[in-house]
Amino acid sequence: MSTEIPPPEVIYVEGHKVACNGGGGALGHPLVYLELGASGEVECGYCDRKFVHKDHAHDYADPSPRPEGAH
Numbered sequence: 498m499s500t501e502i503p504p505p506e507v508i509y510v511e512g513h514k515v516a517c518n519g520g521g522g523a524l525g526h527p528l529v530y531l532e533l534g535a536s537g538e539v540e541c542g543y544c545d546r547k548f549v550h551k552d553h554a555h556d557y558a559d560p561s562p563r564p565e566g567a568h
């Protein structure tokens with residue numbers, strides 16, 4: 498009943514390439530480089546942390562929000 502899985506950590510970044518080593522500790526892993534795709538986000542296959550470009554972050558205060566699905 499108390500097997501709640503904590504949500505993966507979301508890290509907002511400004512670039513389109515990130516390096517992740519899990520942040521050390523129990524979740525530490527070899528350093529890997531991840532590239533944010535066109536969606537502006539990528540998930541680390543090792544530690545499940547999610548890297549989101551700040552322009553794509555829904556929680557990030559955007560002064561000029563774009564309508565979704567407008568292509």
Ligand SMILES: [Zn+2]
Nearest residue numbers: 517519541544
């Ligand atoms: Zn990682």
